Amino acid sequence: MSNAAIRQRAITGPRAPVPPAHGATVAFIVERLRDDILAGRLQPGSRLVESDLTSRFAVSRGPVREALRRLTADGLIEHWPHRGAVVRRLTEREIRELFLIRIEMEALAARLAAAADAFERRAGFVAAIQPIYADAPRNPCEYLKENAAFHDAVMALADNLQLRDLAARLQLPLIMAQVGDVLTPAVLNASVQEHRAVAQAILDCNSEAASARMRAHLERAAAVALRRVAERKA
Amino acid sequence: MSNAAIRQRAITGPRAPVPPAHGATVAFIVERLRDDILAGRLQPGSRLVESDLTSRFAVSRGPVREALRRLTADGLIEHWPHRGAVVRRLTEREIRELFLIRIEMEALAARLAAAADAFERRAGFVAAIQPIYADAPRNPCEYLKENAAFHDAVMALADNLQLRDLAARLQLPLIMAQVGDVLTPAVLNASVQEHRAVAQAILDCNSEAASARMRAHLERAAAVALRRVAERKA
DNA sequence: TCTCTCAATATTGTCCTACAATCGTCCTAC
DNA sequence: GTAGGACGATTGTAGGACAATATTGAGAGA
Numbered sequence: 001m002s003n004a005a006i007r008q009r010a011i012t013g014p015r016a017p018v019p020p021a022h023g024a025t026v027a028f029i030v031e032r033l034r035d036d037i038l039a040g041r042l043q044p045g046s047r048l049v050e051s052d053l054t055s056r057f058a059v060s061r062g063p064v065r066e067a068l069r070r071l072t073a074d075g076l077i078e079h080w081p082h083r084g085a086v087v088r089r090l091t092e093r094e095i096r097e098l099f100l101i102r103i104e105m106e107a108l109a110a111r112l113a114a115a116a117d118a119f120e121r122r123a124g125f126v127a128a129i130q131p132i133y134a135d136a137p138r139n140p141c142e143y144l145k146e147n148a149a150f151h152d153a154v155m156a157l158a159d160n161l162q163l164r165d166l167a168a169r170l171q172l173p174l175i176m177a178q179v180g181d182v183l184t185p186a187v188l189n190a191s192v193q194e195h196r197a198v199a200q201a202i203l204d205c206n207s208e209a210a211s212a213r214m215r216a217h218l219e220r221a222a223a224v225a226l227r228r229v230a231e232r233k234a
Numbered sequence: 235m236s237n238a239a240i241r242q243r244a245i246t247g248p249r250a251p252v253p254p255a256h257g258a259t260v261a262f263i264v265e266r267l268r269d270d271i272l273a274g275r276l277q278p279g280s281r282l283v284e285s286d287l288t289s290r291f292a293v294s295r296g297p298v299r300e301a302l303r304r305l306t307a308d309g310l311i312e313h314w315p316h317r318g319a320v321v322r323r324l325t326e327r328e329i330r331e332l333f334l335i336r337i338e339m340e341a342l343a344a345r346l347a348a349a350a351d352a353f354e355r356r357a358g359f360v361a362a363i364q365p366i367y368a369d370a371p372r373n374p375c376e377y378l379k380e381n382a383a384f385h386d387a388v389m390a391l392a393d394n395l396q397l398r399d400l401a402a403r404l405q406l407p408l409i410m411a412q413v414g415d416v417l418t419p420a421v422l423n424a425s426v427q428e429h430r431a432v433a434q435a436i437l438d439c440n441s442e443a444a445s446a447r448m449r450a451h452l453e454r455a456a457a458v459a460l461r462r463v464a465e466r467k468a
Numbered sequence: 469t470c471t472c473t474c475a476a477t478a479t480t481g482t483c484c485t486a487c488a489a490t491c492g493t494c495c496t497a498c
Numbered sequence: 499g500t501a502g503g504a505c506g507a508t509t510g511t512a513g514g515a516c517a518a519t520a521t522t523g524a525g526a527g528a
Contacts, residue, residue: 162332
């Protein structure tokens with residue numbers, strides 16, 4: 001069995017089940033790889049060899065290379081000349097830096113959201129955040145979804161497309177994939193409470209409070225994530 | 235003469251003078267196109283047809299497509315399926331949105347810079363910003379360089395690599411907005427004064443003041459840029 | 469004359485093959 | 499044990515081919 005075949009088996013079994021329609025090949029590959037990375041099926045540091053991917057997805061090198069480029073642009077993988085692509089491993093410093101940026105962006109989003117005056121968007125926001133008011137305890141996976149939906153709802157209400165784009169590139173999902181196992185029930189419950197506090201400020205049109213509470217929420221999240229990274233190093 | 239040949243002539247003359255070394259083809263193309271766009275030789279809305287570029291740079295479609303993808307990631311061009319790439323034209327809304335983000339990012343950088351405690355980096359900052367203390371009046375071109383150097387020096391002192399990356403992406407499109415011709419002596423002089431004020435706060439290790447002054451500086455810059463766009467539309 | 473449909477054309481999306489260039493590694497010679 | 503070279507694995511680029519889609523313009527119909 002060839003090297004490539006062995007690596008392929010090691011990653012995700014025989015091959016892609018359903019080939020995509022014409023014009024969607026690249027998007028298809030990107031989606032699959034993104035899922036694999038964020039779900040942890042592809043660990044940080046895993047190599048992504050073009051020939052493996054061509055056989056796994058049954059496509060030519062063109063789309064594979066393009067998919068790798070997009071994932072690089074998204075920051076999910078790293079690409080070195082003549083050495084290929086590997087799943088990105090965020091360093092403690094990178095996580096710290098990304099959180100600093102994210103805090104500012106989300107605080108801005110919260111401020112804009114609180115100041116938004118479009119009826120329909122406010123209604124959409126209210127509808128989208130309903131899950132945060134559920135009383136049932138969440139498991140980590142459910143919380144991650146709820147969390148993503150909440151932050152996305154704030155972004156949507158803020159109505160700044162560039163900000164939304166940029167926030168998506170800040171790798172919160174990747175960070176969570178790498179330190180996600182720190183979500184104890186206590187941490188998780190605190191986060192839900194913080195979401196509610198932010199939401200209340202936004203609903204009250206209180207920009208300053210919304211911004212400050214979002215900032216506090218993310219500062220705590222950053223502390224949790226960084227503590228986890230420090231633990232792992234030890 | 236073919237369509238492609240006509241378009242090629244229209245853009246930059248016969249062909250690339252010096253082909254790049256192996257492994258640098260894409261970077262070469264990206265550089266050339268970036269320059270053309272930022273220098274205005276390629277106007278917003280100009281189409282970038284793959285076959286034109288292959289003949290202009292005497293390379294195959296692979297590197298061309300990759301270069302276009304990178305420029306897309308940088309926000310310099312727009313890419314639509316089956317319709318190709320065009321030089322990005324920023325709408326007023328996009329400029330407004332990007333400035334909102336940039337204000338937060340630069341304010342964060344100023345805050346971090348003021349709080350930085352590494353001797354060498356502070357020394358480097360002082361050296362890098364000397365031009366802002368020159369008394370001689372600047373022409374717009376000189377100012378733009380001085381401005382870029384100043385903001386980059388703040389970023390360097392802030393020592394957040396992710397932030398620096400992001401700021402570069404946020405700046406490029408603004409240059410494309412071609413606000414060069416609104417830089418009257420008055421506007422220009424005000425900007426220099428503001429730079430000095432920011433620098434002073436940073437040198438004083440006053441994070442709050444640094445952040446606030448940077449914010450004020452960029453809010454004024456945003457107003458100038460948006461006024462320019464509004465004028466052009468009229 | 470205007471609008472709509474449809475074919476011709478231009479262009480992109482993908483595949484394929486081939487080869488050059490480079491990196492990492494192992495292997496040898498000193 | 500280290501420097502240097504040979505080799506394999508992999509990426510970078512070329513070039514040709516065809517499929518799929520968008521655009522355009524001409525002709526038919528109202």
